[in-house]
Amino acid sequence: MNYNSLDTSKTYLITGAAGFIGFYLSKKLLEKGCRVIGIDNINDYYDVNLKYSRLEKLKPFENFIFIKGDISDKSMIMDIFKEYKPDIAVNLAAQAGVRYSIENPDVYIGSNIIGFFNILEACRFNPVEHLVYASSSSVYGSNKKVPFEETDFVDNPVSLYAATKKSNELMAHTYSHLYKIPATGLRFFTVYGPMGRPDMAYFSFTDKYFKGEPIKIFNNGDFENDLYRDFTYIDDIVEGIERLLCNPPIESIDDTGQNTAPHRVYNIGNNSPEKLMKFIWTLEKALSRTLGREVVFEKIFEPLKAGDVPKTYASTDRLFEAVGFKPSTSIEEGLQRFANWYVKYYGVR
Template sequence: MKANLPFERVLLTGAAGFVGFHVAEALLDAGVEVFGIDSLTPYYDPALKQARLDRLQAHNGFSFEKHDIADYDGFEAAFAAFRPQVVIHLGAQAGVRYSLDNPRAYASANLDGFLSVLEACRQHPVDHLVYASSSSVYGANAKVPFSEHDRADHPVSLYAATKRANELMAHAYSHLYAIPTTGLRFFTVYGPWGRPDMAYFKFTKAILEGQPIDVYAEAEMSRDFTYVDDIREAIVKLAGLPPVADPNFDARDPDPATASAPFRIYNIGNHTPVRLDRFIAVVEEACGRKAIKRHLPSQPGDVPATYADVGDLAARTGFSPATPIEQGMARFVEWYRSFYHI
């Protein structure tokens, strides 16, 4: 049944990725035509990306082209041919630790790639550009919960710096060309069809195989784990709510979350941080086995805690994520066992 969404055609980058796959399914189930783009990089198991893509291609209304969005000409031609009303940009090079080893991948995918998206939206105007940022932009901020209205100018990883740069680039294009842009700061997304480089995926795999898990600074770490169904609901709701210029914006005391242009930033998190030791206990319970822990110090680029203030998201959409970690991890482990035939 078609949902009451104010758009019918969406171009979605990162369609074979974790969040992109879930958003695409939600849009297709709502009767929206989705044109997916992905470069299918081998950053993690390409077979998992292909399995997601196979499911999407079974839907009516889904089409796909493989593109590296940093290669503007091919991407722009596909964009122009499809003529989307809304663009949801989720394609990026993810991962904090990988950015220590391969920084140029982040400059290409996250900076050059995002510039391609912005330029395509300028050349072929759209109703709304929604793009993925990250809670990593809060970096060295110690004030919690993290608020979009606080400055986020001290990233502690290159990945975070590229995501903060995306927000600034979006603001410039909103100001110069009146493109409505909404940046979404995701907080530790998890769930079925997830990313193998994420801790919850690695923990599950190791525990079920009887292998040790690497635990970094267990007593110091906490994360605002956000179930993927909550993420996709927030994205779909916000996609139909393009921002307008804030009439109360004060250039003498600028609010980082709004602007005198059609620009907005929202946190999307569960607003319930979970300590790492508690999280491991939840994974153990979902797996029905105890973990073998290998304790290690914190890694460069790690932040000790993340905690989302989602008041603005709730005020704008009437929705805030609330899936308990126990429920979400049980669903993930059930999917993992099924997908990998365990």
């Protein structure tokens, strides 16, 4: 297994740098001495104070340049690529959230489709060594076959968010084929951790507990057929991305003798799905340890919401084969770190 380690002499452009994954990736690259150009529009989909708190942690790095802007602004994106000439581009900017896409479809088209198109165009006219972009486990839809493999059929998305991510993979493949842009898509599986997204279940459950409100669990109270999720800790996600950055796919010849585009897609998931209720009980125990008293959430059980899928489970064989890595952080360890951070950050008892 041969793969290149991170090249600290390169310039890395990261969109969504004030976001959850974008912040942690930027921080890791900066700590290693890389030059990072960060872009983010600081939208108010969730608490902007958290986004500014992340950026505050990046400010001390001399090699960090932050630009407030929206990737749907094509002229701005083209200007940034021309000026800074990134060697590697990482597109993590996107309108996130499955349920939100049902209520606000317009913003998903603007950011996830038009915005990504602008990134592809910028890479076309300002060639990069590698374009890495965020896809999502949601592209698997209601796939019954588990674990999910990158070769599975993914043409039945059950939310607009998932449809935009599948579109990103198709768009990237086309640009790789036409313009030889080495591109890698990453299907993330339920990423969690300190400084995470407040719209994610573990974070909103914790918020509601400290507000004295019940949490809503969308599994009909069916513990036998509970929802399964492949929860993936943020450090594992960043480690996987970091290893892939300097290992772009190359054009090759397939079994039929045809040239294949330099485009690959990888799952980054924990390869160890947990029942949603076990995840909730583990979060209760983690908060109990942090606070030194028993924490039990008040629970209300409701039907599965439109756009939600009953199970996510990643095969990580392709990722391991490519860069020798598979996520390994347990939910016990990951949720304890989150609980410790949350209590300190918000000053709750």
